[in-house]
Amino acid sequence: MAHNQWAFTDSEREAVYKAIFSRRDVRREFLPEPVPEPVLRRLLAAAHHAPSVGFMQPWDFVVVRDRDTRAEIKAAFAQAHAEAAEQFDPASRETYRGLKLEGILEAPLGICVTCDRSRHGPVVIGRTANPEMDLYSSVCAIQNLWLAARAEGIGVGWVSIIHHQRLREILAIPEDIDVIAYLCVGYVRFFHERPELESAGWLERAALDDLIHEERWQGGQAR
Template sequence: MTITENERDAVYKTIFSRRDVRREFKSTPIPKTVLERMLLAAHHAPSVGFMQPWDFILVSDQDTKAKIKQGFLQAHAEAAELFQGDRQEKYKTLKLEGIEEAPLGICVTCDRERTGPVVLGRTAKPEMDLFSSVCAIQNLWLAARAENIGLGWVSILHDQVLRDLLKIPDNIEIIAYLCIGYVEAFQDTPDLEKAGWLSRRPVESVIHHGVWQEKTIGE
């Protein structure tokens, strides 16, 4: 199957306009057919040994989301104490989730035992199944953007909160909690860059030729 020039450009546009969305969620529900397309795209991610270790728990109940939000607030307060001075004050001003605002939450998990103890391609790097599940999230993220739907990854949250609320078995790894929904608008610049937390590094600073080369920004 050949990708046309217009199709190629649409893929790049989707990649470059993807954002980690924390605000501006609308209450508009995601149509079932649209959600199914997005989850099917996630399910077509690459996976080590074709083991497809991911599962997706859909969370729409407001009471459950409120409890997840409480878990975020606890972890957020703990995280704030790790920063010092102006950095701490800046951290406290950042909007870092949309748990209750987004109409849908998705918890992505990884079943590391799905195809048995020995997995083709996981023998030397056992964490490859975890990476595969992250690939599914990236597929979901890009599919959401292609549908003009926002997605935000909430990483400031202890796994046990999700494990208890969503009844996730102990042998299942929790990879992510995602907030998903239509938004008022997509920002041109990532929130953290706009807030002055960090800037995007030049791509030249992360490319090495042949061997590792120590670099500083601006080289």
């Protein structure tokens, strides 16, 4: 096969895959030291260079350093966490309650990622048939930030157990702006070898071959 002139070098390619495979959702391993402003700017620049439908770049980033504000967010998490626990069957409920699922106060800063669905008007290239594509674009920005953070030795934790309306109130986010994620961000003591929920026995990683379908959907088992 002819050499692909557009491919990265071997070491560059390995670095990309290393970031992907060693990225973790960090909860308890955060260090209190602040993230330097130049590093934070690099992370936000990586997020801002994510693909977006119609190049609409619908994201904004609310950087939260104030501990009192983060304490409010932690209280909002605690409320949603208690509500969630009641939805699990009794056999799983205590296991769920024992899991560490956020690092809101441990991490030195939080970043709330939003989506302005009205940016550049109601008609956007690529969003006409599937209007939710702008939301997916903002998620791509989060993934970019997450991988860039891993390359910097910085951990990120996505706090999904929280009511977005409560985040909106705490951070004064306008009603017409969608909240996508609250991320805990900071340097860490270490990164886990495997995702914590996998190590805890909550779920196992699915086999890739079970998820691949050739040409069209092939029932319960892909292959």
